[in-house]
Amino acid sequence: MAEKGIVPVKLSLTEGDFYTLWAPNWREGGNEWQAFLGANDDLYVFNSPEELLVFLESDDKHDLTSHPEWKKFNSGDAARVVPDANAELDIIGAPALLADRPSYANVKTLSRIFAVMRSLGHVTAASPVTVFFSSHSVLSNVDRGSEHYSGPNGLGEWTSVGRAVATNWNGVVDALDEAITVKEVNSLFTEDAATRIQEAQAAVQAAREAEEQIAKEEAEKVDPYDNSPWAAAGIDPIKVSIDGRTIYTLRTYLGGQPVFLGKFGEIFTFNSQKSLLRWLVEHDDHDLARASTWSDLMLGINAGETELLVHSDNVYSFNGLVKDINTSVDAVDTQQMARAYELMADTADWADDDSMNSYFLANPRMQDYISYMLGGSDTSGYVPHAPFNDHSESWRELEEMLIKRFSKF
Known part of the structure; x- marks a missing residue:
């Protein structure tokens, strides 16, 4: 997942899947900032990427317009609101990851979930979230990757992370449920938005396939002997x-x-x-x-x-x-x-x-x-x-x- 700029994210919470924009840490004026799509104290989420696109194309004001990368992000095609696989965060299902072994995929996924949740807690001032992370230092080691849990004490520490999550997760998720605002948009525009998103995705896929074909053809032109x-x-x-x-x-x-x-x-x-x-x-x-x-x-x-x-x-x-x-x-x-x-x-x-x-x-x-x-x-x-x-x-x-x-x- 991107570490700078503005990225779309999918958050799976108690009431279902929601879509919003996240601006991970950036520095401006000597200060470090982070933000989500919203206005004042409200954090906006949407039921679908197309609803998110309709909102961005409306006249409604929001705080991300002051982000230094906003113009670059908002000049993208309609598919700019669709999260990639790494930005689909199953928050409600995080405990299931800890019930399994600390594989590369499980640790990496949990690290992404923790990163977004820390940011959500900070931006919304949700104390149950911020207290959860500040009270359990063992959670920060998830960012070190699966190798951290391969040593003799690795499984024990992985269990400690699971114990902390099992004890506090419901309260953390409840706090996030309360912090979000499900923003409604004019449904008359969502069908057109969905069509444009599909067209943009198809264009990106076609361009990617064309690039891959060109790369393949160029690779076939290269004689392996020339590199011998x-x-x-x-x-x-x-x-x-x-x-x-x-x-x-x-x-x-x-x-x-x-x-x-x-x-x-x-x-x-x-x-x-x-x-x-x-x-x-x-x-x-x-x-x-x-x-x-x-x-x-x-x-x-x-x-x-x-x-x-x-x-x-x-x-x-x-x-x-x-x-x-x-x-x-x-x-x-x-x-x-x-x-x-x-x-x-x-x-x-x-x-x-x-x-x-x-x-x-x-x-x-x-x-x-x-x-x-x-x-x-x-x-x-x-x-x-x-x-x-x-x-x-x-x-x-x-x-x-x-x-x-x-x-x-």
Whole structure:
């Protein structure tokens, strides 16, 4: 419940449920104040939120107009008179809370009830209420929360609160019953007020749902990888499926050139994510160690806090390509082929060898074929045609060249 400003509250008393406005403690002119909706010595309550709204929109005078937040509160929509769940205070039913265990919900609810009742007693000068709270210091500990009653003496103190309430509650509630004034309003306006309240609540709910939908859509746009240690370091785990096996390794780009987890042209590969991480903890003799962010990445890995996370952009599958190439041009997934070719080219660049260039010089039609399939412009008018077994065999040889770079396969 709000601790400042003006809030609507629902008070459940002997004669039923009543609605009013409460201004919790505020400071003005060096003094501390608190108030409820009313005039002079009368505290106004209403049988429904719509009756409360009708009164606020009438010309009747009341003391809350002098509150520093009044204009802000009264400029709100019609739903400003509807209490939220925390401001629905079952005063008459408070003893039932104390008959139960001091759970978080029970203690918090009782604390809110006590806070409003203290304020009601102060504002209305209802002595049975003020005397009740001043005479039982154990009541103030309710504000400390349920944790206060979790210790060895907690249940005993909770029982003491219950005993004080059981003995005095009827007198306290009677005093409040006498202190309130049930204000009547012109019933001709209540139906319209109820309609406007419902419309305002529906508008608020629609706005909330729209905000939640926008937040959900924005959250879906955020790639979890972007918040990972790998993204922060600019070093990516990669997953390669080839020749019926799956292996994992790492790659980054330094000065625009690919750098793999490896050394002297050999890529260190692993059959599982965990084995890769375990190896990293015990070894630092590899090309990636020269990356400026490597030490930062290893802090989390050494602490066991960083898991291997492979982004979909770093998953390479060679599965089925040889068969598809041998079938027809249309059978080949060109996106799969382009990604596979990208990996082969990166590994060759990192190893600083001319093996792929030499291969294509010896097999110019395979270079034309790949260029044609991947949308290249320099194919010298070449168009692939059946049979495709030479192309599929050449692609197989390229795959074998890649596999030979892997340390474990």
